[in-house]
Amino acid sequence: MIVQRLAVIGLGLIGGSLARALRSAGAVAHISGYDPDPSRRDDAQRLCVIDRVCDTPAAAVRDADLVVLAVPVLHTVEALVDCLPACKLEVVVTDVGSTKSSVLGDVARACGELPPWFVAGHPIAGTEKSGIAHSQADLFRRHRVILTPHEHQDRTALALVTRVWQAAGARVVEMDARRHDAIFAATSHLPHVLAYSFVDMLARLDGSDEIFPNAGGGFRDFSRIASSSPEMWHDIVRANAASVGELLDRQIGELQQIRAMMHEARWDELKALFERARSARERYLAQIE
Structure with a gap:
């Protein structure tokens, strides 16, 4: 006992x-x-x-x-x-x-x-x-x-x-508490912000009543955490706003770069980014204990 x-x-x-x-x-x-x-x-x-x-x-x-x-x-x-x-x-x-x-x-x-x-x-x-x-x-x-x-x-x-x-x-x-907050801003808090924002954007599109019924497994996987408690995640993001905000700015910059690659038909660069991301995730999965 x-x-x-x-x-x-x-x-x-x-x-x-x-x-x-x-x-x-x-x-x-x-x-x-x-x-x-x-x-x-x-x-x-x-x-x-x-x-x-x-x-x-x-x-x-x-x-x-x-x-x-x-x-x-x-x-x-x-x-x-x-x-x-x-x-x-x-x-x-x-x-x-x-x-x-x-x-x-x-x-x-x-x-x-x-x-x-x-x-x-x-x-x-x-x-x-x-x-x-x-x-x-x-x-x-x-x-x-x-x-x-x-x-x-x-x-x-x-x-x-x-x-x-x-x-x-x-x-x-x-x-250390500050190190903890920086790590989880990246691995947990920002992903929740992105999932909530993504689902909210789709829900406000014209024709959203057709989008969700036709969504597949990728949508369910990406959006799953948007079903989490809004009260809890509001508190978390508010309590760690500085770290989450810094990473959100960085993510916005990354998305703008991707948009530029698409606009300028830099498809090899886009594929290379996808390949880097896939490799990084595979390394992460291999490290899970």
């Missing part, structure tokens, strides 16, 4: 999947939870994902050894402030947000400085589906979880969160 009493604030896909994974692994004795959405609280109760579903964050975290803040990233500090008065002194608190510099900054401002018991984390797993009804016990298996220790980090708290994610089947790695 790793954690006697776990509290999950935010009963969505990630929070629910972590609860399922830890219960399946026998790593937790009791799980309490809270979500501001009554329907998610009802789902958590009905599906027996959570032992005790509470009506307030304070009730959920009382006596908890570990609190997981599984909320949209811009609401992390709000959830923390709601919980803190009811937490016991030796509590460990962690989050699952997709940006880390913004979370650490918000927590530092709310607490006066970064508290040793707060561990910033980001599981690199998920689907385009949201809500605890879609949670899976094996969601994190063989996926990475990034932890970004800070200058005041308590190593015991860090070790506890590491063990919890390992029990869920994840591979835990540590990284």
Whole structure:
């Protein structure tokens, strides 16, 4: 047993999947939870994902050894402030947000400085589906979880969160928060912006009622992540706006170059770009552990 009493604030896909994974692994004795959405609280109760579903964050975290803040990233500090008065002194608190510099900054401002018991984390797993009804016990298996220790980090708290994610089947790695945000702006945040923009553009074209019914597998593959939670991705892009904006400018420049190749019939250059991109992706696939 790793954690006697776990509290999950935010009963969505990630929070629910972590609860399922830890219960399946026998790593937790009791799980309490809270979500501001009554329907998610009802789902958590009905599906027996959570032992005790509470009506307030304070009730959920009382006596908890570990609190997981599984909320949209811009609401992390709000959830923390709601919980803190009811937490016991030796509590460990962690989050699952997709940006880390913004979370650490918000927590530092709310607490006066970064508290040793707060561990910033980001599981690199998920689907385009949201809500605890879609949670899976094996969601994190063989996926990475990034932890970004800070200058005041308590190593015991860090070790506890590491063990919890390992029990869920994840591979835990540590990284600087700013480096984390730069990497995931490129590999996750920008792709979501592009997918949302692409689908929205097509939906506003004349004849869009004929476009979507005739779309094939390529469209489904490219646009899948546009089915993700708009609230969550709004928060992520807003929290990491500088890094995403810089890459978006670069992507716009790349698209303008492609447009120029097409306009000027530079087809060999276009083919070479496609070949470079294909080779880069094949190298990436070969590196996946």
